[in-house]
Amino acid sequence: MSIPAIEGGTPVREKKIYYGHQYLDQADYDAVVDVLKSDYLTCGPKIGQLEEKLCKLTGAKYAVVCSNGTAALHMAAMAAGLTKGDELITTPITFAASANCALYVGAKPVFADIDDETYNIDPESVKEHINEKTKAVVAVDYTGQAVDLDRLLSICRENNLVLIEDGAHSIGTLYNNKPVGSIADMTTFSFHPVKTITGGEGGAVLTNNEEYYKKLLLARSHGITRESSLLENEPDGPWYYEQVDMGYNYRLTDIQCGLLISQLDKLEMFKKRRKQIVDMYNRAFNELDTVIVQKEIPQSDTARHLYILRLNTEKLRIDRRQFFDALAAENVICNVHYIPVYYFPHYQRLGYKKGLCPKAEKLYNDIISIPLYYGMTDEDVQSVIDAVKKISDYYRV
Numbered sequence: 001m002s003i004p005a006i007e008g009g010t011p012v013r014e015k016k017i018y019y020g021h022q023y024l025d026q027a028d029y030d031a032v033v034d035v036l037k038s039d040y041l042t043c044g045p046k047i048g049q050l051e052e053k054l055c056k057l058t059g060a061k062y063a064v065v066c067s068n069g070t071a072a073l074h075m076a077a078m079a080a081g082l083t084k085g086d087e088l089i090t091t092p093i094t095f096a097a098s099a100n101c102a103l104y105v106g107a108k109p110v111f112a113d114i115d116d117e118t119y120n121i122d123p124e125s126v127k128e129h130i131n132e133k134t135k136a137v138v139a140v141d142y143t144g145q146a147v148d149l150d151r152l153l154s155i156c157r158e159n160n161l162v163l164i165e166d167g168a169h170s171i172g173t174l175y176n177n178k179p180v181g182s183i184a185d186m187t188t189f190s191f192h193p194v195k196t197i198t199g200g201e202g203g204a205v206l207t208n209n210e211e212y213y214k215k216l217l218l219a220r221s222h223g224i225t226r227e228s229s230l231l232e233n234e235p236d237g238p239w240y241y242e243q244v245d246m247g248y249n250y251r252l253t254d255i256q257c258g259l260l261i262s263q264l265d266k267l268e269m270f271k272k273r274r275k276q277i278v279d280m281y282n283r284a285f286n287e288l289d290t291v292i293v294q295k296e297i298p299q300s301d302t303a304r305h306l307y308i309l310r311l312n313t314e315k316l317r318i319d320r321r322q323f324f325d326a327l328a329a330e331n332v333i334c335n336v337h338y339i340p341v342y343y344f345p346h347y348q349r350l351g352y353k354k355g356l357c358p359k360a361e362k363l364y365n366d367i368i369s370i371p372l373y374y375g376m377t378d379e380d381v382q383s384v385i386d387a388v389k390k391i392s393d394y395y396r397v
């Protein structure tokens, strides 16, 4: 099945390049050490400082940072009041966590199909899946490009649904000049090292809604509060607190917050470089009829997290797997984002059948995530382009 480097040739790259890599500098190392030398490793002042910074960046009223993007989605589902018997509509072209957050609260994930050109969830397909049980939509800014927020918001308002934007890919993206994070009812971020900025692990939920904010705080820390307005009984001492709801330990450490505060200072620089790389790729690949360039909607000023090479398989003698292997033979080590969530055995056992979302399934068959990260040099980018062109020319129909 696997194919070796194209005959007679040496690989376009001598050294392997991978699809993603974090970028840290001395300021990041110093920020972490500063926290390590301080009084608070967790539950300290860095939490609030990071939250304030996220509010400033996005224009959201409230930010609640938490242990990871998955916890952020779980907390958002809880704050939205999702429970047993409810349904949540999402896309299959995402990381499993976007759908799992429904399962965590006993609700049912329902999969809407994607738009064939942007690869984001298709609002019209969302509309078709709404029924009396539907309570929320988790819309994923796939690759960092904002979903069609205007259309999704109007569908959600009409049907009394909560719009949760999974912005794991899209911190720094603007939609109609407004930052992602201030538009949907709640927006979640992830700070895993493959994402645009990192805390090692980390996540956040942003919202303008005070009620959601209060619920998010409880969800993050055991459902426990000391706030007098939330207590149900009289305190019997200064130590008093109550667990007033169900909650978890989804807190983020001050160490991670320190790193994230420092990483956030570089977000604009990261975005700019990522956009340059995307432009280089787009210019090169628009010339090829063997690959299809992802459509960018004019509303989205995208801080791109992933670059998706979509193969035009009709113009190629090889399939995605063979193209992927051929890239590896050129020392370009790629990945695929994503396997449709309902293909997984866990979802198959829950009764989801293949064939649910034909456009998403076709996309999955055709795509490869090629290297995109801040630290790539122009030579790196050119070598990836050269590898794609070399394979494309050789295996063109």
Ligand SMILES: *Cc1c(COP(=O)(O)O)cnc(C)c1O
Pocket (backbone or CB within 6 Å): 068, 069, 070, 071, 094, 095, 097, 098, 140, 166, 168, 169, 189, 190, 191, 192, 202, 203
């Ligand atoms: C990474 C990711 C998540 C989960 O974030 P973690 O921080 O890894 O828990 C959720 N949704 C999408 C789209 C992601 O890419």
